[in-house]
Amino acid sequence: MHTLEEIFEDIWQRLEKGAKSHSSAFHYMQVATVDFQNKPKVRTVVLRGATRETCELQFNTDGRAKKCDEILKNNFVEVCLYDGEAHTQVRISGTAVLEKNTEKAKKLWDKMRVDSKKCYCAAVPSGNLLEKEGDALEDFKPEEAEAGFENFVNCYLKIEKIDWLLLAHSGHRRAIFCKVESGWESSWAVP
Numbered sequence: 001m002h003t004l005e006e007i008f009e010d011i012w013q014r015l016e017k018g019a020k021s022h023s024s025a026f027h028y029m030q031v032a033t034v035d036f037q038n039k040p041k042v043r044t045v046v047l048r049g050a051t052r053e054t055c056e057l058q059f060n061t062d063g064r065a066k067k068c069d070e071i072l073k074n075n076f077v078e079v080c081l082y083d084g085e086a087h088t089q090v091r092i093s094g095t096a097v098l099e100k101n102t103e104k105a106k107k108l109w110d111k112m113r114v115d116s117k118k119c120y121c122a123a124v125p126s127g128n129l130l131e132k133e134g135d136a137l138e139d140f141k142p143e144e145a146e147a148g149f150e151n152f153v154n155c156y157l158k159i160e161k162i163d164w165l166l167l168a169h170s171g172h173r174r175a176i177f178c179k180v181e182s183g184w185e186s187s188w189a190v191p
């Protein structure tokens, strides 16, 4: 069995790997927000950044998406990641900040392939109803991909709490890590 310090280290290694490698189980995470009817909304996104020094996770999205309106109204979010092989779930909560049109955003944008930029070029926002099957990208021309930068938003999650759960035949284990001014407070918890 591992110590709380080792578990904390392992969580960050998994997050950092998840942000870099699409073959990592932590490359995708479920992000939960609260909608305008106070109902939960959850969706999958790609983990694009995990920075230990600033205690931040990052994902990219289209600024016209519902989740952005929800975050602007209530910036408390929780994300959930699961590694089936390691039988490990990590839930991370905190506050989200949306950034757009920054130098950092431009650097991230410039590294993206046209295929990825295309996702930000839909003629109408995601979630809008369509009269027929489609993706609102029928008129997309690769040479116009740069227009998508207008919709490119980087969401940074400032981590406040990490809730780790390991499923094991010998007994499940759970640990909680809370960010405090001086660093992190950690404790075992009932799974």
Ligand SMILES: Cc1cc2nc3c(=O)[nH]c(=O)nc-3n(C[C@H](O)[C@H](O)[C@H](O)COP(=O)(O)O)c2cc1C
Pocket (backbone or CB within 6 Å): 028, 041, 043, 044, 045, 046, 047, 059, 060, 061, 062, 065, 066, 067, 068, 126, 127
């Ligand atoms: C595997 C996978 C990865 C996804 N990655 C992203 C992502 O990185 N950013 C994003 O905004 N949506 C991503 N989506 C789409 C979202 O899950 C969601 O459908 C979309 O963003 C609209 O969400 P909203 O209406 O709640 O804003 C992904 C979906 C899947 C299935």
